[in-house]
Amino acid sequence: MxxxxxxxxxxxxxxxxxxxxxxxxxxxxxxxxxxxxxxxxxxxxxxxxxxxxxxxxxxxxxxxxxxxxxxxxxxxxxxxxxxxxxxxxxxxxxxxxxxxxxxxxxxxxxxxxxxxxxxxxxxxxxxxxxxxxxxxxxKGRYNYKVLKYTLHFEDLPAAFDGYKLTQISDIHSGSFDNMEKVKYAVDLINEQDSDVILFTGDIVNNKAEELVPYKTVFDKLKAKDGLYSVLGNHDYGDYVNWESDEAKHQNLEDLKALQKEIGFNLLLNESKYLEKNGERIALVGVENWGAGGFKTAGDLHKAAATIDKNDFKILMSHDPSHWEKKVIDDDYHYHLTLSGHTHGMQFGIEIPGWFKWSPVKWRYKYWAGIYKEMGQYINVNRGFGYLAFPGRIGIWPEITVIELKKGAEPV
Structure with a gap:
């Protein structure tokens, strides 16, 4: 008081x-x-x-x-x-x-x-x-932007030259209040005609039931090589007072089932191969791992146990602090990591290609867009939805399209 x-x-x-x-x-x-x-x-x-x-x-x-x-x-x-x-x-x-x-x-x-x-x-x-x-x-919270990048890798399998992936992150379905705007965004994702769609966590704010009204919207997502997802910190239901441990566990199981009904292949500290013309790349998905008090259920070594060290690897990990603290220095070389989590704080100033700033940079070293360290890339998606503050100012909801190209990066 x-x-x-x-x-x-x-x-x-x-x-x-x-x-x-x-x-x-x-x-x-x-x-x-x-x-x-x-x-x-x-x-x-x-x-x-x-x-x-x-x-x-x-x-x-x-x-x-x-x-x-x-x-x-x-x-x-x-x-x-x-x-x-x-x-x-x-x-x-x-x-x-x-x-x-x-x-x-x-x-x-x-x-x-x-x-x-x-x-x-x-x-x-x-x-x-x-x-x-x-x-x-x-208007800002539904002002979806498609951001496109082309990344070059000398060791990319030739069959995947020109391969396109679409990344979305931080849907936070419990925050939405406009079904038509979400349908528009799903159509926008499908228009990119990518080979695969990758979702990097936080599909709800807290409870699986938040996703139910939007299940028939997100199940319209389509990609030739399928849809894959990982869990974010909000997906575990850790921020709710549950009447019992069993209720919390059931909520997570319900969330997993809903993701499957939508068409997502949920990767829980595991990996899959994407194959094309006799060649393959490894898709690795970890559970949430976050510094600063966030859940650390992610197990990178367990997730990569069934792949070869020399495979070309794409890692899906919700929190970019995982890349900074664990992934960059790992014995395995993770060519591309996809993260989200920061939302770009839903507030900032950006002049594409010239300048970007948000207060969240004081919390996260890698907070929005493409970064490169030790020959490895990360894309930190600014998020599809919003949380707490019902809007976005200068940092717009993002749909990322990344094209993989074989060869050296142009000078």
Whole structure:
């Protein structure tokens, strides 16, 4: 209870400070009232949804929208607060100086006009994140992008020269609220006409039942050499309070059965060969292995036990920290690893081919796109769905298409 009182007190103090900038520019009392009505409703809903909340009870759509609205309220107001605060920092010494050097009337006119100017600038700047957040919630979360890469390998079997794979990751079906948008994305995946479709984990938020309404959507996925999948940290049901261990176990079994009904071949620390014209490449799938407290059920050596060290290998591992901590230095050379997990934090700035940034880079060294270390590649997919915050800002939902080419990489 105390932490909520502190939270509300700090927020409302900061909010009142932001309101001073708003009031300086907007003079209408009815709009002032509307400002506080919206603020109280959004904060009240946030407190109502999360008071006593435990992540182990699971997130609902109501929780997600409470988070989205709260962020839409918080971020623009923090911009206002910072703008006015820094203006005050510079204004105090000026006020002291002008107190002794100019008349009272001149002082009042100067500071009033300056305050109004700074407030207008702060409001204009605050409108940018507000518009971005609204767009991210309204449209960004279903703004699917197909990202295409061509990777060259000198030891790729000749039969697989030009072989195409589509990777998707982090579906998080429990977050969806628009069936038609998901159907569109599935059609977009099929349009890529790849040889194989690989899904790298987190098909649900917590429970197998989340996938049931979308089973008849995802079972439309098609690829010549089939569909393969691995489990992500959310698929095990670890973030829910189950009534018994048996119920948790049954949930995982139900999830496995649903994946099979969709058409996925679920790889649980095991491998399969993809064959073409008498040649083959090894597809290795591990269970979730994540650094920093995430589940470490993945067993790379067990998964690769039935393949040869010299095989061309594609590894599916949900969490990119596995690649960093275990895979790169393994005795087996894993030519290409496919991961997800980070979502690119669903927020960032990207100029394709030039620049990408997200706060998640401070948590994960490899967080989005293609990386190469010691002659091995990893692609970290930005995710198909979304979690907690019901939107995406600058980091769009991703469908990855990778073409394998035999030969040296062009200079």
């Amino acid at each position: 105390l932490r909520w009182i502190i939270f509300l007190a700090v927020f409302l103090i900061a909010d009142y400070y932001a309101f001073q900038a708003f009031k300086t520019v907007v003079k209408n009392n009815w709009i002032h009232l509307l400002y506080w009505v919206i603020t109280v409703l959004i904060i009240g809903n946030f407190v109502f949804q999360f008071y006593g909340f435990s992540r182990r009870n699971g997130l609902t759509h109501a929780h997600s929208y409470a988070v989205g609205l709260f962020i839409a309220l918080l971020v623009p107001k923090m911009v206002l607060v910072l703008g006015v605060f820094f203006e005050d920092v510079f204004r105090v010494p000026q006020a002291i100086y002008r107190y002794f050097t100019v008349g009272e009337a001149a002082k009042g006119n100067y500071f009033a006009s300056r305050r109004q100017f700074i407030s207008k600038v702060a409001l204009g700047v605050a409108a940018i994140p507000l518009a971005s957040i609204i767009y991210g919630i309204y």
